[in-house]
Amino acid sequence: MTAQANTLQQPGDLDTRFANQGMIDVRSGSSRRVAETVNEELLYVVRSGNNSFRGYRARADGSADPAFTPFLWRFGQGQYETLSKLMVRDDGKFLMIGSTGEAYVRQMAISRFNSGGSPDLVFGTKIFPFAVDPVPPNHALGTHSPTGCVTADKHVLLGQKSYFA
Secondary structure (H helix, E strand, O other): OOOOOOOOOOOOOOOOOOOEOOEOOOOOOOEEEEEEOOOOOEEEEEEOOOOOEEEEEEOOOOOEOOOOOOEEEOOOOOOEEEEEEEEEOOOOOEEEEEEEEOOOOEEEEEEEEOOOOOEOOOOOEEEOOOOOOOOOOOOOEEEOOOEEEEOOOOOEEEEOOEEEO
């Protein structure tokens, strides 16, 4: 006698029809950010060491999107790179917000990419100066991860907390 498996899914269960039993294997690195495009594709970025990221896009079923060119990226030449936000625009272009710099002091950065994964050479990468520069004598400057959003009128707002240590 055989028992039939329960095929009813509960809220929160993985959809095993998606990708590989409900999961995309990122192979190396750790997943940092995921965003859905207007075409119901998944754009995801994984860490690649301390100072770079790899970007990928999957179709709605979880398979790799052949129209997207995976890429390796870093904001600047800092010892450490962080990615704190991934945003997709209505036109398919996407923005990565993060920081570049040394251990606890990193400058806020933003890069824009075309929908196919290539860097947007017109926008490029912007690395912003520290809120306090130069730092007063006998002080050290620390920073937190930046964040941002796209406003209704399509402007990008960025913010980063800095403090004296």
